[in-house]
Amino acid sequence: MAHYLSLNRADFLFVPAQEQFGISEPHAIQVMIYSTGFRSSPQIESSxxxxxxxxHAQPEITAPSSNSQVAVENIMIAHLSQACTFPKRVIIEGATYILHGERLPCELVKELVLKHGEENVKIADDKWIFEFIPKRGMKKL
Structure with a gap:
């Protein structure tokens, strides 16, 4: 079953060890996707x-499937495999949306201990915050 990242809520994305990308141990990365303006004014509700x-865009952005690239997961894997050189800001453009992503230090690194079964899961040193911007002028969904 696919797991979707919710809008305007912090979550963790689990990335298993992937030797082909130089990721030798499983990681959890804190990820937040906010609607425009929510981060600066959380009391304002999304329209x-x-x-x-x-x-409509959620499966393409956050949930793996056999026939789609997953924008956020691909960024997380690239970040973990190229941590020193990966940019602190990214822009992802989909058919109906734009995501502005920013990498920031994660304060939870020292406070949380996570496991996947018996295996320790490393909390990534950085978290990612994305602003979700719908492309206006698209056909009504």
Missing amino acids: VEDIAFYF
């Missing part, structure tokens, strides 16, 4: 239109 746009 129904923003929520509908996110719902």
